[in-house]
Amino acid sequence: MNVVLRGVRGNIAVPEPETAFYGGNTACVEARTNDGTLLFLDAGTGIRLAGARLPDSGEAHLFITHGHADHTVGMWFFKPIHSPNWTTHLYLPDWLNTLPDWFVRLGLFPVPLERLRGKVIRHDVSAGETLRIGSETGASPVYVDAFAARHPGGCLGYRVRADGAAFVYTGDHEITADPEIDAGIIGMMRGADLAVVDAQYNRDDYEPGFGHSAWEYWMEATRHTGLRQLVFTHHCPDRSDEELRKLDETLRSAPKNGHPDAAVAREGCRFTLGA
Numbered sequence: 001m002n003v004v005l006r007g008v009r010g011n012i013a014v015p016e017p018e019t020a021f022y023g024g025n026t027a028c029v030e031a032r033t034n035d036g037t038l039l040f041l042d043a044g045t046g047i048r049l050a051g052a053r054l055p056d057s058g059e060a061h062l063f064i065t066h067g068h069a070d071h072t073v074g075m076w077f078f079k080p081i082h083s084p085n086w087t088t089h090l091y092l093p094d095w096l097n098t099l100p101d102w103f104v105r106l107g108l109f110p111v112p113l114e115r116l117r118g119k120v121i122r123h124d125v126s127a128g129e130t131l132r133i134g135s136e137t138g139a140s141p142v143y144v145d146a147f148a149a150r151h152p153g154g155c156l157g158y159r160v161r162a163d164g165a166a167f168v169y170t171g172d173h174e175i176t177a178d179p180e181i182d183a184g185i186i187g188m189m190r191g192a193d194l195a196v197v198d199a200q201y202n203r204d205d206y207e208p209g210f211g212h213s214a215w216e217y218w219m220e221a222t223r224h225t226g227l228r229q230l231v232f233t234h235h236c237p238d239r240s241d242e243e244l245r246k247l248d249e250t251l252r253s254a255p256k257n258g259h260p261d262a263a264v265a266r267e268g269c270r271f272t273l274g275a
Helices: 046-052 069-077 099-105 179-189 215-221 241-253
Strands: 002-007 028-032 038-041 058-063 086-093 119-125 130-133 142-149 155-162 165-169 194-198 229-233 261-264 270-272
Touching (some): 002 046, 002 194, 038 155, 069 099, 155 179, 215 229, 241 261
Parallel strands (some): 038 058, 058 086, 086 119, 165 194, 194 229
Antiparallel strands (some): 002 270, 028 038
């Protein structure tokens, strides 16, 4: 399974010289299994260029974590939903089934999904649910486990299992003292090959109640979980490349002491997992 980071910025896209190296596009992760099953997790502005590079026909599975604009606005500029030779399976948290309709009703996009040229099939997803996806051509199945994350308005994270590997994407999540939700998320990370997590803050600028975590909290929470690699994403729009570079150096030089390898997410970064 190959995982590619297509958008790593949080809150709002920042196409500026100071953010060009690590990337200014908002949340999107692409995953492709060895037999070609194609998944996207979130549809921030990063999904536009990812879609533009796709062939003229195919099938994609797009999982949305929650409805905030930095995770959904790119959906309308995703090439497959405008192509009659593409089928897009759109997986929405069960409380957000009508999200695409509200984009149109509120005047945020002019054309309903049903009037676009691509075939879009909606699916409701609930926390605790496991979905089995794969093409009808006999491709090996892919399993996606949905779990609850802590974020204003609700959020789902996803664990993708395929090709003998496991990849976890938290969406937006705030680590607090509540053990129940955090235990569920950390449980999803046990033994995983890769986890891409919301680390908008550090301890010094952390804002309680805003629904985002500090990177130091993730380092503590994932210690001794057997997670192989931890990648911090959803960078604050004010976080410059220089600040992220310094953090990356700190992470790469830190003693392990039971922690997973950790790094700062960079747009376009690719990970090869499993067989």
